Amino acid sequence: MKKKVICVLVLYNSNVELLSKVISAILPQVDLLWISDNSIEPLHLPFIDEKTSCIIYRKMPGNIGIAAAQNYGVRYAIENNFDYLFFLDQDSISPANIINELLLQYDYLCSNFMTVGAIGPRAFNRCENKEYRGNVKKGKKINNEITEVSELISSASLIAISNFEKVGLMDETLFIDGVDHEWCWRANLRMGGRFFIVETIKLSHHLGEGDRHFLWKKVPIPTCFRTYYQYRNYFILLRRNYVPIYWKVSNGIKYMVKLFYYPLCVPPRLLYIKNIWKGIRDGIILAYRFNILPMWKK
Numbered sequence: 001m002k003k004k005v006i007c008v009l010v011l012y013n014s015n016v017e018l019l020s021k022v023i024s025a026i027l028p029q030v031d032l033l034w035i036s037d038n039s040i041e042p043l044h045l046p047f048i049d050e051k052t053s054c055i056i057y058r059k060m061p062g063n064i065g066i067a068a069a070q071n072y073g074v075r076y077a078i079e080n081n082f083d084y085l086f087f088l089d090q091d092s093i094s095p096a097n098i099i100n101e102l103l104l105q106y107d108y109l110c111s112n113f114m115t116v117g118a119i120g121p122r123a124f125n126r127c128e129n130k131e132y133r134g135n136v137k138k139g140k141k142i143n144n145e146i147t148e149v150s151e152l153i154s155s156a157s158l159i160a161i162s163n164f165e166k167v168g169l170m171d172e173t174l175f176i177d178g179v180d181h182e183w184c185w186r187a188n189l190r191m192g193g194r195f196f197i198v199e200t201i202k203l204s205h206h207l208g209e210g211d212r213h214f215l216w217k218k219v220p221i222p223t224c225f226r227t228y229y230q231y232r233n234y235f236i237l238l239r240r241n242y243v244p245i246y247w248k249v250s251n252g253i254k255y256m257v258k259l260f261y262y263p264l265c266v267p268p269r270l271l272y273i274k275n276i277w278k279g280i281r282d283g284i285i286l287a288y289r290f291n292i293l294p295m296w297k298k
Contacts, residue, residue, distance in 0.1 A: 003083040005030045005099055005158075008073030010066050012038040014090045020047050022093055027054065029099040030086060034076055036060055036069035065175035070154070074164055082161050087180075089155035093204040095121070102158040105146060105198050117167075117184060117193025120157040121201035131202075137246060139197065147197045150244060154180035156203045166191040173286070177229040178237055181247070189242040221266055228275040228282075231255060235283025 007030040011019070024047075027033055035057045037043060042059050056076070060069055070087065077085050084106075086099060102119050109116050124131045139147040157180070167187040170179050187193035222230060234251055237243045262272040 003103060004081070005084045005086055005103075006032045006034055006073065006077045006080075006082045007086045007088055008034045008036070008070055008077070009088045009090065010036045010038060010069040011043065011090050012063060013040060014043060016043060016045065019043075019045070019090055022088070022090060023047065023055075025094045025096075026086075026088060026098075029094070029097070031082070032056065034058075034073035036072050038063045038065070038069050065172060065179075066154075067170035067172045067174055067176070067179045070179075071169045071172065074169055077161055078164060085159050085161055085164075087154040087157050087159070089205070091205065092123075092155045094156060095202060095204075098156065098201055098203075099158070101201055102198060105196070106158060106160075109142075109146070109196060115192045115194055116160070117163060117187040117191070117195050118152050118157045118159045119196045119198065120152045120155075121203040122197050122199050123153065123155070123203045123205040125205065142196065145198060145200050147199060149195050149197055150247075151181040151184035152195050152197070153205075154183075155205060163187060163191065163193065167193070174233050174236065175229055177226060178233045182237060182240075182243070185242050185244065224268065224271045224275045227258075227262065227272060228279040231276050231279030232283035232286065235280065235287045239287045 007026050009022070009026075023033065031054070033055045035048070035055065037057065037059045039059075040063065045057070048055055048057055058072060060072070074085060084103070086102075088094065098121060102121070106116055106119050109119070122131055137150050139149040142148055167183065167190050171182050171186075174182060184193070184195055188195075234255055238248055238252075259276060262276065263269050266272055
């Protein structure tokens with residue numbers, strides 16, 4: 001029996017030309033494309049109007065965050081009996097046949113008695129044609145094609161709808177940064193979910209505002225806006241006991257270094273300083289308020 005797959009795509013002030021390529025690449029591969037638009041102003045997207053039968057476009061009430069925008073699509077998928085959900089970012093161009101290949105590997109893992117939380121491709125930086133790989137946790141090889149990891153980025157991850165019913169929705173209190181990783185860790189806690197990358201599938205992706213050299217390595221630079229949420233959400237997640245120790249330690253070191261690096265080396269320096277300290281302050285306050293998972297997430 002053919003599996004019903006919905007793609008949930010979240011927009012925020014998108015590059016319309018790039019977005020057209022993103023949609024054209026994924027649309028023939030799914031049964032429905034759900035678009036949650038967080039943009040400040042509605043986007044003029046004529047290529048969507050031409051394909052309205054297989055696209056649902058919803059303008060969100062302002063920028064409500066990626067988690068809340070994704071949850072609109074997740075709820076629709078649950079209510080309309082889809083089998084799988086495929087998350088996608090507005091700058092991720094899907095390779096041909098990605099859905100069928102992920103479904104094939106998903107079934108293979110399940111047939112080998114593995115509890116799959118989600119499965120996704122190996123992302124690479126299209127500006128440098130270089131793969132994104134973890135600096136701390138490299139993952140464990142299942143075979144020549146599949147690597148098991150602790151968590152996945154949401155873009156191009158394939159998730160069974162039944163998993164959301166066991167784990168809950170995306171955590172809207174986090175707004176943007178860490179939303180995908182937190183769901184993975186919660187899935188591991190609540191259903192024993194495991195996460196896998198298919199090395200033979202490559203996803204064209206781009207993170208941040210570019211890279212800068214720092215000592216011996218390149219450092220991805222987020223926007224000032226994202227920097228606030230990175231620091232805020234670090235302190236929120238720091239108090240949750242299901243968040244891995246390696247993540248708390250490695251990110252604590254990383255954010256300590258960036259605390260000095262951004263204000264000294266990355267313009268606009270004063271705005272970075274302001275957002276970092278505001279993120280630390282709000283994160284400490286909210287860490288106590290949101291330490292216990294809200295019931296709406298299950």
